[in-house]
Amino acid sequence: MSVQVLLVAGARPNYMKVAPIYWAVRENRALPLRLELLHTGQHYDESMSGSFFRDLDLPEPSINLGVGSGSHAAQTAKVMTGFEQVLLEKRPHVVVVVGDVNSTAACALVTAKIQLDGVGRLGRPLLVHVEAGLRSRDRRMPEEVNRVVTDAISDALFTTCRDATPNLIAEGIPEERIRFVGNPMIDSLRRTLAAAEGSTLLDDLGLRGRAFGLCTLHRPSNVDVPEILEMLLDALAEIAADVPVVLPLHPRTRQRIEQFGLGERVAVLRRPVRQAPRRGIVGLEPLSYVEMLQALRATQFVLTDSGGIQEETTALGVPCVTLRENTERPVTVLEGTNVLAPLERRAIPAALDDARRKVAGGVRIPELWDGRAGERIATALAELVEG
Numbered sequence: 001m002s003v004q005v006l007l008v009a010g011a012r013p014n015y016m017k018v019a020p021i022y023w024a025v026r027e028n029r030a031l032p033l034r035l036e037l038l039h040t041g042q043h044y045d046e047s048m049s050g051s052f053f054r055d056l057d058l059p060e061p062s063i064n065l066g067v068g069s070g071s072h073a074a075q076t077a078k079v080m081t082g083f084e085q086v087l088l089e090k091r092p093h094v095v096v097v098v099g100d101v102n103s104t105a106a107c108a109l110v111t112a113k114i115q116l117d118g119v120g121r122l123g124r125p126l127l128v129h130v131e132a133g134l135r136s137r138d139r140r141m142p143e144e145v146n147r148v149v150t151d152a153i154s155d156a157l158f159t160t161c162r163d164a165t166p167n168l169i170a171e172g173i174p175e176e177r178i179r180f181v182g183n184p185m186i187d188s189l190r191r192t193l194a195a196a197e198g199s200t201l202l203d204d205l206g207l208r209g210r211a212f213g214l215c216t217l218h219r220p221s222n223v224d225v226p227e228i229l230e231m232l233l234d235a236l237a238e239i240a241a242d243v244p245v246v247l248p249l250h251p252r253t254r255q256r257i258e259q260f261g262l263g264e265r266v267a268v269l270r271r272p273v274r275q276a277p278r279r280g281i282v283g284l285e286p287l288s289y290v291e292m293l294q295a296l297r298a299t300q301f302v303l304t305d306s307g308g309i310q311e312e313t314t315a316l317g318v319p320c321v322t323l324r325e326n327t328e329r330p331v332t333v334l335e336g337t338n339v340l341a342p343l344e345r346r347a348i349p350a351a352l353d354d355a356r357r358k359v360a361g362g363v364r365i366p367e368l369w370d371g372r373a374g375e376r377i378a379t380a381l382a383e384l385v386e387g
């Protein structure tokens with residue numbers, strides 16, 4: 001019997017987590033799995049979605065719920081009603097959700113509560129969460145709420161690092177549901193690095209072979225408050241006094257920069273540029289995945305409030321300052337290249353010095369960030385249903 005698996009992606013940081021699962025099933029025909037890809041449409045712009053599917057060699061998802069943007073409640077509700085219809089129609093044996101975005105929690109809630117007579121031993125699909133057990137312990141973060149909710153109701157919890165297990169056990173999750181599989185984002189990173197070399201980004205910016213830094217900012221807590229966004233841009237300008245700092249702009253960040261009258265601080269360059277920037281903040285449209293990897297590999301340092309980039313910099317040995325007071329990915333601080341910066345102007349350049357010193361002193365790639373997490377997940381999925 002082949003097991004029907006519905007694999008859910010919703011937003012930009014999800015794609016590089018679903019891709020390795022998709023590849024592993026596609027490349028191992030002996031596995032008794034039939035996999036279907038669903039996109040909730042939480043992210044929908046070409047630059048936030050379509051380009052990633054191509055870069056990651058993923059097919060167009062066969063189902064797209066087309067939910068788009070909205071308040072947290074409206075977006076979550078739209079995903080839930082759309083996803084319920086899909087489950088009623090498709091009756092999959094397993095639903096796999098990844099990460100911590102609104103789409104993750106919404107699809108998890110629907111899967112855990114639906115009644116589908118005759119489907120599996122629970123009368124509903126098994127719910128699997130990939131990247132379970134990460135905790136920032138900051139419930140002001142919508143992603144933390146999504147993580148806690150999703151983990152609490154998942155039947156199987158696949159983790160990317162050892163510290164996730166005690167986090168889950170402390171919340172009452174039975175240990176037998178937890179499985180340490182490694183980090184699928186690193187599978188995507190490794191597999192796509194060669195293609196990234198072919199990207200035109202660095203040539204377009206005149207930065208090939210030159211020193212530069214890279215920054216990403218999109219978290220509402222950083223960009224929705226004018227004083228904080230201004231302080232971050234000030235700190236960035238100080239760092240960019242010596243070396244150009246490339247700042248690809250998430251749609252939210254770009255909107256806020258304009259809305260708060262900070263547009264003069266960040267010129268958004270059109271590619272290719274006539275003259276290579278020698279210093280200053282270099283605003284750009286969002287980068288595709290291969291462009292981002294090319295930039296990450298060549299940059300001297302990164303400043304970010306992203307979750308995934310903390311992991312990618314650790315895997316690549318690039319000094320990283322995380323512009324947040326906490327992280328759900330402490331392994332990147334304890335073993336990797338990451339340093340947290342308090343949200344104060346002076347603390348940020350100091351944190352960058354710390355991160356550079358840390359990398360010079362030697363760092364480690366965390367356990368099972370080895371490019372084979374997708375294979376382990378696919379095997380575990382097959383065992384789950386057989387067992």
Ligand code: UD1
Pocket residue numbers: 011012013042043044045046048049069070075100101102103142143218220250251252306307
């Ligand atoms: C979401 C995730 C966040 C992740 C981020 C990566 C949640 C709670 N948050 O945040 O964890 O780090 O994605 O990007 O799910 N927009 C567009 N085009 C798009 C998508 C969004 O212009 O294709 C704009 C819209 O103005 C929208 C805003 O971005 O209102 C925010 O999008 P949304 O999906 O609500 O959250 P993100 O901030 O992207």
